[in-house]
Structures are given as C-alpha cells and as structure tokens.
Amino acid sequence: MHILLVEDDLSIADSLREGLIRYGFDVDHVTTGSAALAADNPDVVLLDLGLPDMDGLDVCRRLRSHSAVPIIVITARGDEVDTVAGLEVGADDYVAKPFGVREIIARIRAVTRRTSATAQDTEGRLRVGSVEVDTAARRVFCGGEEVPLAPKEFDLLSTLVERPGTVLTRESLIDTVWDTHWFGSTRTLDVHVAALRQKLAGSLTITTVRGVGFRLDRS
C-alpha cells in the first residue's frame, strides 16, 4: 500500500515514515501542499494541516475535488476546530499529535476497509455486517428480521451506513438528516443515536468521537 505523507515537521515525519515502512507500507514523504497536490495516486494520504506553503484544509479540499483517496488529517492535540474543518472538507478521519505508529496504522486500515465495507446490491440495498438498509422501501433488517425505525432514525442510519469506519461530524449529520436551517437542539441528534444504538445493539456500533461526531462500525 502506497502512503503519501505530507508533513513539514521532519522529526515527526522521519519516525512515522520508518514505522510505516517497518509495517510493510511504501511511503512517499513530501513537506509542502504543492508537492502533495502534484503526487501520483497514493492509496492513502496522511495530511498535516499546518504546512509552510498552503493551508492544509485547502490541500484536503483540492485533493478531494478530483479524487476519492482516503485522507487522514494530522491535527494538533485538542484542536477540535481544525478536526471538524478537516472532516467538513472531505477528510475521512484524523489523528491528533502526538500519536503512535500503531494508532496511525489502525486508522489507515479502517479507512481503507471502508471502501469495501458497504456492499450495495443491484436493488440499492446497503449492507454492513448483518444489517441491511433498503433505501427505496425505507426498511431495515437485522439478521433477516425487520427493525422498526422512526423516519429520522432511518435517515440517520442510512447516512451513517454509507460511510462506515468514517467519522461524520455532528454538523454534517444534522445538515443531512434534518436540514441546514435547523435551529433545534443538537440534543435531538444524541437522542436518535441512542435509539439506533438500542435497536441495533449487537449488530452495529455507533462510536461517539468526543467533540467531533460519530462513527459507525460493525459490532
């Protein structure tokens, strides 16, 4: 697997590069946003947001405009504004500095598995693990048994199921499931997540990513 590492801090880049190579990844290391945009099709991009020549968010947005490559942004610890912004412009996940090579590898495996995690059949049914979502009929089955969901629970689940293993921000979920001009309490989102957790317990896990949003995983 070919990793494009975009990081101008050489002490971080060198140890990460060595660690990834030790685990069998090919690593192309660049230190600027313009070099990242000029790179050949990598399988995964690890993108530091603080780059010398360009805003890392612009690099992310531009990569995403012409490619579906999984992008993991590297942010400063506790910088939720950057983290959310990165996810909003198309990053799939993030890691906060300082991080270990094992943590990065776990994130790389999760985002690359994502592309094959949702199987979609010819009738447009989405499947993650034992859960099947029939988007046309708006019905959900778990191990063949129908699970009754309220309309917004269904909308929320369909949104999450489209991108398993990916962190979706609270803002993007509210925009998608309710609407952009929704001024209600964001507590409503938590209530719907809690309902889905209860109804799909044992089949799907909805992980809370503190201060950022939610991620759907198989149980």
Ligand code: CA
């Ligand atoms: Ca930097």
